[in-house]
Amino acid sequence: MKVLVVGSGAREHALAWRLLHSARVQHVYVAPGNGGTALDPRLQNVPITALDALADFAAAEKVALTVVGPEAPLAGGIVDLFRARGLRIFGPTRAAAQLESSKAFAKDFMQRHGIPTAAYASFDDARLAHAHVERHGAPIVVKADGLAAGKGVVVATTTAEAHAAIDDMLGPNAPGAAAAGAQARVVLEECLVGEEASFIVVCDGRHVVPLASSQDHKRIGEGDTGPNTGGMGAYSPAPVVTPNVHARVMQEIIRPAVDGMAREGMPFTGFLYAGLMIDAHGQPRTIEFNCRLGDPEAQVLLMRLKSDLFELLVRAADGALAEHELQWDRRTALGVVMAAPGYPGTPRTGDGVSGLPAGSDELQVFHGGSALRDGRIVTSGGRVLCVTALGDSVRIAQGKALAAVRDIRFDGAQWRNDIGQRAIGRH
Numbered sequence: 001m002k003v004l005v006v007g008s009g010a011r012e013h014a015l016a017w018r019l020l021h022s023a024r025v026q027h028v029y030v031a032p033g034n035g036g037t038a039l040d041p042r043l044q045n046v047p048i049t050a051l052d053a054l055a056d057f058a059a060a061e062k063v064a065l066t067v068v069g070p071e072a073p074l075a076g077g078i079v080d081l082f083r084a085r086g087l088r089i090f091g092p093t094r095a096a097a098q099l100e101s102s103k104a105f106a107k108d109f110m111q112r113h114g115i116p117t118a119a120y121a122s123f124d125d126a127r128l129a130h131a132h133v134e135r136h137g138a139p140i141v142v143k144a145d146g147l148a149a150g151k152g153v154v155v156a157t158t159t160a161e162a163h164a165a166i167d168d169m170l171g172p173n174a175p176g177a178a179a180a181g182a183q184a185r186v187v188l189e190e191c192l193v194g195e196e197a198s199f200i201v202v203c204d205g206r207h208v209v210p211l212a213s214s215q216d217h218k219r220i221g222e223g224d225t226g227p228n229t230g231g232m233g234a235y236s237p238a239p240v241v242t243p244n245v246h247a248r249v250m251q252e253i254i255r256p257a258v259d260g261m262a263r264e265g266m267p268f269t270g271f272l273y274a275g276l277m278i279d280a281h282g283q284p285r286t287i288e289f290n291c292r293l294g295d296p297e298a299q300v301l302l303m304r305l306k307s308d309l310f311e312l313l314v315r316a317a318d319g320a321l322a323e324h325e326l327q328w329d330r331r332t333a334l335g336v337v338m339a340a341p342g343y344p345g346t347p348r349t350g351d352g353v354s355g356l357p358a359g360s361d362e363l364q365v366f367h368g369g370s371a372l373r374d375g376r377i378v379t380s381g382g383r384v385l386c387v388t389a390l391g392d393s394v395r396i397a398q399g400k401a402l403a404a405v406r407d408i409r410f411d412g413a414q415w416r417n418d419i420g421q422r423a424i425g426r427h
């Protein structure tokens with residue numbers, strides 16, 4: 001069987017790598033892929049990003065399954081397009097992807113279905129947004145409505161910070177306006193407290209198979225300081241997701257979401273990702289939904305997954321997920337992201353990367369913003385690599401990942417030495 005993975009990040013590298021382990025998979029294409037997928041002789045990059053051209057390619061090559069990594073093609077309707085052409089694809093339709101592509105849709109949906117989340121109000125008029133901040137005070141969370149790669153969020157600790165964020169997001173150059181092709185909006189939210197975790201499930205429209213728990217580190221700096229990024233590292237499992245929390249998340253968040261989408265005529269097929277804030281009493285609240293795997297959560301989850309990924313995703317795409325059970329490596333997987341200088345602002349690119357280790361079952365370097373040029377790997381984006389290791393404890397996995405990180409060189413590389421620290425602190 002041939003498989004097509006759509007995307008170019010470390011998440012897609014990890015998906016392609018894991019799919020190669022499936023007995024029935026003979027060939028994995030990655031469109032457009034990156035330097036890491038180009039280096040692996042078992043993977044083949046195809047330089048296509050237009051949705052129509054991807055469908056043409058899948059049809060011509062008789063691709064048995066297409067798996068979509070990032071949100072943008074999903075929000076752009078790639079699943080609707082493939083299905084209309086009779087091509088098997090795993091991911092949500094454009095309508096279902098609104099759970100991520102529109103924060104206002106997601107918040108209204110959660111309210112309709114009683115899914116616990118932060119109180120919020122949504123504005124397109126800057127004056128009304130400023131007045132709301134004055135009424136509520138700080139801390140308060142300001143979010144751009146629309147896809148912003150995890151970076152359109154400001155957790156404002158002062159009202160001045162909140163006012164500045166509103167001006168940024170509702171100004172003439174607001175990214176939300178361009179992406180939505182419409183009026184920019186901001187969502188102002190109650191600031192939740194607790195510990196975050198990522199809870200990701202596979203859905204076939206009705207049935208749900210949960211993946212293992214994981215935790216992402218969103219801030220650029222050690223000790224969770226500085227601006228938000230797409231994610232600077234992750235580990236799995238996340239001890240904050242106890243069996244009790246797991247049961248509550250399934251019952252209070254995941255089931256109502258999947259049932260609600262089906263009832264509203266937008267059955268959700270794909271990876272459904274609930275970003276959670278879990279308070280001191282073990283009450284989970286939904287920070288956001290994503291309609292895809294997390295990056296870097298995917299890298300640690302796929303490192304631990306022992307079940308056949310191809311079989312899982314084919315069943316889900318075919319609406320036949322019931323009674324599927326997953327097996328996981330009992331060890332901890334931990335991934336450290338190496339980012340280019342300038343990230344999460346505009347990263348510098350074109351720097352040579354050296355010292356990459358040979359991969360093994362216990363250590364993998366998944367590439368994101370890298371390219372293969374004249375036989376050498378150069379940086380080409382913000383999050384360049386995700387160095388991922390398995391170990392018998394969080395501390396051991398962290399030690400293995402960091403040892404590899406220290407051997408890898410590119411100018412101005414940034415990484416965090418404290419990925420997994422919260423879990424280490426628990427033991």
Ligand code: AMP
Pocket residue numbers: 118141143150151152153155189190191192193196218228275287288
């Ligand atoms: P999002 O893009 O919605 O995932 O937000 C990015 C990050 O901002 C989250 O991972 C949280 O760390 C933080 N955040 C978002 N919303 C809230 C909230 N209502 N309360 C506290 N922190 C939040």
Ligand code: GLY
Pocket residue numbers: 150216230231290293294295296297
């Ligand atoms: N790591 C967070 C995300 O993928 O949204």
